[in-house]
Amino acid sequence: METLAFKLEVFEGPLDLLLHLIEKNKVSIYDIPIVQITDQYIEYVSAMPHEDLDLVSDFLVMAATLLDIKARMLLPAEEEDEEEGDPRAELVERLIEYKKYRHLGEELADYEIDGIKVMVHPEDLPAEVKAYRPPVDIDELLGDVTLAKLKSIFDDVMKRREDKIDHERSRFGRIRRQTVNIGDRIRHVRGKLAGGKKQSFRDLLGTGVTKLEVVVTFLAVLELIKTGDLRLTEDSTRDDFILMEGEHHSSEIISEYAEEI
Amino acid sequence: MKLDGMIEGILFAMGSSVSKKELAEALDVQEKEIEEAADALEARLASEESGITLLRLDDRLQLGSRKECYDALIKLASHARKPVLTNAVRETLAIIAYKQPVTKAEIAKIRGVNSDHAVNRLVEYRLVTEAGRLEAPGRPILFGTTEEFLRHFALSSTDDLPDISAEKLAEFTEEAEAESTEVEV
């Protein structure tokens, strides 16, 4: 069928298709024969492969717009919304705006032909420049770090450490060697995420007091990812991961991990 | 060695672009002198048909090979060729270049289609980058072009982008009207 011959062409979007139809029918962009163009547009869209739903929906939105314009144009002109003018006006404006950028994109293609042929040079610093380290000016480096500041930094670090110490246990005097149980850590991680809460991966590992605890917490996270209980996304701004409940989160602890390691 | 030679040697060793300000500090001269020496260097490279050319990227300078060397170069090197953009991506880039800073929503409105994919491609190619946030609900990201954009399209500044003159615009619409009168029904 001749009218559908263009359906195999790839259009960048509904505006691109509309411009194509306007050019093909040799009609003015300012006086679009809306019935004719709408029919052709809808014919095209209905023949479109429907795999890419996002793309199809953008084409359907335009179809609705065209049908709306068509309906308004069929109404008697002397109705109360006369001051609105031509129902096609906004569409015409959009088409011209789009056509402008489509044209500029094509213009850029010519520049691109030259630009991509220019090659730059890899860094080639002489060895002595590469090996050079500027002498450190301690006064400049320390800048606003006064003695008082240094003290408050120390206080802060020690306070943070104090906060971590488990005073309940330390009352027993000698602290027994801790056994770390992956089941407990899984429960701990789950608790952190319960109810759709989000958790920073760094902060989570930071809750471990001993190295063993950190390692086992890490293993617990891996296990939960494997079972689909946990999902993680990257937080590139903070060089971190964000953990949250996965789709298959269950409240049961995997029994094989209930044993100690 | 004269200043233009020094600039040439420094740009060669650095490989990347260097700002005129940094060059002025490293060479202990005024930025105005760097500007003059850059002109001299550009003229010298052109006059003696050097295979190297001076690129100006806003207020930064960089050396590049001349495009005439390209064919011989790709025979020698399996150079990672710069990506050639598809129409959709280039169209999106044109909108960003001329309207920057601009949000994904504005781009989608002009193109009539969701353009997230095209914008993401451009960010990946480092032709486009985040340029702040719009002070509006949701604080959407604004996008603008990069130095790589200038290099990719052999431009010195976004001011050198091809004009959309009033005439050109009129041409568009006339074209459409002319077509319509021809086939008046």
Add this chain to the structure above:
Amino acid sequence: MKLDGMIEGILFAMGSSVSKKELAEALDVQEKEIEEAADALEARLASEESGITLLRLDDRLQLGSRKECYDALIKLASHARKPVLTNAVRETLAIIAYKQPVTKAEIAKIRGVNSDHAVNRLVEYRLVTEAGRLEAPGRPILFGTTEEFLRHFALSSTDDLPDISAEKLAEFTEEAEAESTEVEV
């Protein structure tokens, strides 16, 4: 463009050395012509005081920057490598100042994270130095502050560091205990 310009552009973009044979093939000329063009290029670069020079390495050619540019390059490089005091480094310095002599392991225990990198930075900045070995398995290195550290803070001895009062420490402990009972599960 003449052959010497083509060679210049190719060597520039390649960065590495390229054999005359490869150049001859890429440019579709005889090796002898490459040889002559290389001579011409070398003479031209020398006569016009270019900051770039042609290096001959057996039968290979390469471009390099001239030695006269090194001082300016070092200025540029030292600007780029200006050290900054990160939080990790500050904290580590505070710990070493108050707890010296102290091992890397102890610092890591106090900060809760491996602090080797921060300690190494401080040694590099000469704010911290080795201060003997701990008489313990593995004889780990002890670190302490340097004379430069004292000089910067105008201290005659580390004994003059502002006191961490006993009250303050007790306060911390109470606070921490209160918090720990609150979060009892």
